[in-house]
Amino acid sequence: MKFFSSILPAVGVAMLGAISVLAQSSDVIINGLGTVTQESRNLRDVVENLTPFNVAVQGAKVASGLTDIGQTVVSLTNTIMQGNYEPFPDDVAKDIVAALTTFVQVHQDLLDTIIGKHGLLQSTPFTKPIGLALQSLEAIVDRFAYLIIGLIPTREDAAKGQLDALDVTFTQAINTYNS
Numbered sequence: 746m747k748f749f750s751s752i753l754p755a756v757g758v759a760m761l762g763a764i765s766v767l768a769q770s771s772d773v774i775i776n777g778l779g780t781v782t783q784e785s786r787n788l789r790d791v792v793e794n795l796t797p798f799n800v801a802v803q804g805a806k807v808a809s810g811l812t813d814i815g816q817t818v819v820s821l822t823n824t825i826m827q828g829n830y831e832p833f834p835d836d837v838a839k840d841i842v843a844a845l846t847t848f849v850q851v852h853q854d855l856l857d858t859i860i861g862k863h864g865l866l867q868s869t870p871f872t873k874p875i876g877l878a879l880q881s882l883e884a885i886v887d888r889f890a891y892l893i894i895g896l897i898p899t900r901e902d903a904a905k906g907q908l909d910a911l912d913v914t915f916t917q918a919i920n921t922y923n924s
Contacts (some may be wrong), residue, residue: 770830771837774893777821778844782851784814789855795862804871807859811878815885822889830896838897842904845893849907852886856918863921876922883915 788810795803833841859875866872890908894901 770828771833771841773824773828774821774841774896775844777817777824778841778848781814781817781821782844782848784810784817785848785852785855788814789851789858792855792858792862795865797865800865800869804866804869807862807866808871808874808878811875811882815878815882818882818885818889822885822892825892825896832896832898835899838900841893841897842900842907845904846907849911853911853914856914860918860921872922876919879915879919879922883912883919886911886915 788807791803791806791810795807832838856879859879863872866875887908890904894904894908897904
């Protein structure tokens with residue numbers, strides 16, 4: 746009987762530790778997506794406020810902002826890869842897909858805004874760097890997305906649907922700036 750009284754607390758502590766690690770690892774992904782979402786939102790505001798009067802100065806921020814977003818996603822990808830995460834249970838996967846959905850919506854809004862400002866930006870030297878930054882960011886986001894999809898098998902279809910929609914908008918933006 747003494748055996749069980751000493752082993753049960755140890756099992757309980759081990760289970761709490763496992764739950765804590767699971768929560769921390771999903772928090773890395775969810776918070777990371779939140780950071781990238783905020784960077785996209787901030788850059789969208791910069792792009793939205795481009796005018797013929799400030800484009801010569803502010804236009805340079807578009808390509809560099811896309812590059813910064815890419816660097817954040819690469820850092821998040823590396824963090825996740827180093828964590829050797831196992832696939833998440835459905836309740837956690839649901840939260841990750843919710844964060845991913847918000848990221849996709851905000852990022853599509855950014856890309857649509859960049860597409861809408863093409864006429865203004867095409868008379869500047871920033872068009873080519875923006876096109877290259879868009880291509881690079883798409884590749885980075887795709888790599889990240891496939892990593893995330895592998896961790897949320899119960900929500901794979903929902904995640905793929907979001908990413909397919911984002912790919913369409915990326916293609917439109919890239920085609921606009923590479924034409």
